Amino acid sequence: MLRQVERLPRRIAGYFRHVLRCLTGGSWWRGIALLGGLLTATVLGALFVAWTGLVSVSAHTEHWAVTRWFLGFAMRNAVETQSIGIEPPRLDDRTLVLKGAGHYETGCAACHGAPGKPRSLIVQHMIPSPPYLPDHLEQWDPSELFWIVHNGLKYTAMPAWPAYERKDEVWAMVAFLQRLPTMTPAEYEALAFGPTPAPGDGGSSALLDTLSDPLGPVLADCARCHGAEGLGRGAGAFPKLAGQSETYLLESLRAYANGARKSGVMQPIAAGLDDEVLQRLARHYAQLPADATVPATDEADEAVEYDEAELAQALRLAEHGAAERGVPSCTDCHGPKSGPINPAYPAIAGQYAEYLALQLELFKSGHRGGTDYANVMHSAAQRLTPEQIDQLARYYASQPWEAIERVTEPRD
Numbered sequence: 001m002l003r004q005v006e007r008l009p010r011r012i013a014g015y016f017r018h019v020l021r022c023l024t025g026g027s028w029w030r031g032i033a034l035l036g037g038l039l040t041a042t043v044l045g046a047l048f049v050a051w052t053g054l055v056s057v058s059a060h061t062e063h064w065a066v067t068r069w070f071l072g073f074a075m076r077n078a079v080e081t082q083s084i085g086i087e088p089p090r091l092d093d094r095t096l097v098l099k100g101a102g103h104y105e106t107g108c109a110a111c112h113g114a115p116g117k118p119r120s121l122i123v124q125h126m127i128p129s130p131p132y133l134p135d136h137l138e139q140w141d142p143s144e145l146f147w148i149v150h151n152g153l154k155y156t157a158m159p160a161w162p163a164y165e166r167k168d169e170v171w172a173m174v175a176f177l178q179r180l181p182t183m184t185p186a187e188y189e190a191l192a193f194g195p196t197p198a199p200g201d202g203g204s205s206a207l208l209d210t211l212s213d214p215l216g217p218v219l220a221d222c223a224r225c226h227g228a229e230g231l232g233r234g235a236g237a238f239p240k241l242a243g244q245s246e247t248y249l250l251e252s253l254r255a256y257a258n259g260a261r262k263s264g265v266m267q268p269i270a271a272g273l274d275d276e277v278l279q280r281l282a283r284h285y286a287q288l289p290a291d292a293t294v295p296a297t298d299e300a301d302e303a304v305e306y307d308e309a310e311l312a313q314a315l316r317l318a319e320h321g322a323a324e325r326g327v328p329s330c331t332d333c334h335g336p337k338s339g340p341i342n343p344a345y346p347a348i349a350g351q352y353a354e355y356l357a358l359q360l361e362l363f364k365s366g367h368r369g370g371t372d373y374a375n376v377m378h379s380a381a382q383r384l385t386p387e388q389i390d391q392l393a394r395y396y397a398s399q400p401w402e403a404i405e406r407v408t409e410p411r412d
């Protein structure tokens with residue numbers, strides 16, 4: 001009996017060899033032809049079943065357990081392997097968290113829910129259904145989250161970042177996701193929506209007036225990030241818009257809408273609006289007073305201490321440029337200077353330092369497009385050193401934000 005069992009594998013192997021010899025007549029070529037035939041039959045069979053319309057594509061029933069396991073296994077391993085070598089920057093930065101929170105509300109909460117906001121019944125019927133994210137993040141480290149948010153996940157509805165070159169924005173989202181699991185609904189509201197305008201004060205009643213206007217809901221959304229008064233949220237996550245040149249605002253919104261200026265945060269917003277609405281938005285923000293005070297918030301940057309000697313050096317650089325490195329004078333185009341300024345050139349004095357520094361880095365690395373004039377900034381920023389960028393951003397941020405005199409653009 002024992003010997004019969006021991007012989008079993010050999011007998012089975014012998015049996016297969018016999019069948020194979022009968023089918024192929026011992027020839028390699030016939031063996032390969034047989035394999036090819038089997039493959040073709042499988043593909044044709046699969047095509048036939050698909051053609052009959054009997055494959056279940058209904059999202060009414062879940063995947064089979066084995067399919068679900070396989071997809072999860074493949075996804076986890078792909079993310080783990082492909083995120084090797086991605087080095088996270090410092091993520092405990094309030095500006096990054098604020099920017100991430102603003103965009104989470106625009107681009108993620110509808111599918112993934114947020115503190116105090118369960119996922120809608122509709123997305124719960126997607127397969128795979130987007131998970132309620134605050135409970136689903138602990139399994140991923142920052143580099144893996146970066147990879148997922150940057151690339152999206154194929155075969156699911158998880159989209160890739162709309163502006164692939166804006167890795168800085170993806171890191172802002174990761175910084176926010178790091179905070180999400182322990183965030184209360186009140187903290188989420190404060191981060192993603194900003195201070196709720198108190199009835200009665202000037203800016204907010206202006207905001208309430210605009211709510212009766214068709215532009216109202218659009219402006220209320222802009223206000224989440226740019227503030228009801230258009231002066232941002234006290235930190236460099238979002239630029240000031242109030243009193244900025246109307247031409248520059250309009251051309252920048254158009255540049256986001258047509259993809260000439262890349263931003264995963266602003267492109268989806270601008271691309272969803274008609275040109276007429278963009279024109280009204282540009283006019284609205286250009287007319288808001290530039291000198292209103294920014295409402296105090298928890299997120300506000302602490303006042304930066306400026307070293308006088310360093311500021312004087314920065315002023316020299318802004319006024320005269322650095323001829324030996326081919327850096328032009330900034331004040332020629334951006335002021336402060338007496339005399340009018342081309343309306344296509346933005347005001348930068350009094351803008352947030354972190355925003356200015358980021359934009360200069362983006363110009364320098366070629367990742368910022370913009371209006372038809374953007375090329376002048378590419379050559380201006382190209383040869384700036386990181387120290388000069390920091391100095392110039394801090395110098396301009398320390399100046400008052402005020403409306404500047406502009407010449408009207410020649411029109412034909």
Ligand code: HEC
Pocket residue numbers: 075104107108109111112128129130131133136137145148149153156157158159173
């Ligand atoms: C249209 C719906 C949709 C939107 C919008 C969306 N996602 Fe997803 N997301 C999904 C789906 C579907 C999955 C995959 C779930 C699965 O494979 O089980 C997913 C998976 C993820 C995961 C992996 C979670 C896990 O453990 O499986 C993360 C992280 C994530 N999304 C973050 C985001 C962020 C951040 C945003 C906004 C920038 C976003 N998603 C926008 C649908 C969406």
Ligand code: HEC
Pocket residue numbers: 099102103106218219221222223224225226237238239240241249252253262263265266269281346
């Ligand atoms: C989720 C936050 C968010 C919302 C909502 C939002 N913005 Fe922005 N906005 C940003 C960020 C971040 C930037 C900087 C993007 C970049 O790096 O190019 C920006 C940049 C801009 C700029 C360019 C400013 C400059 O100095 O170059 C304009 C103009 C603008 N936004 C207008 C609007 C308008 C109008 C709305 C409403 C329709 C709006 N934004 C809604 C976050 C937001």
Ligand code: HEC
Pocket residue numbers: 239252318327328329330331332333334344345346347348356357359360369370371372373374375376377380381392
């Ligand atoms: C020849 C004119 C010119 C010179 C010189 C110039 N700029 Fe600019 N700058 C522009 C224009 C035009 C834009 C708008 C580009 C766009 O978005 O299309 C701009 C944009 C910027 C922005 C982004 C503003 C925003 O709101 O996003 C910063 C920051 C900036 N410039 C800083 C500087 C600094 C610092 C210097 C000096 C090293 C400088 N610029 C020199 C014309 C100039």
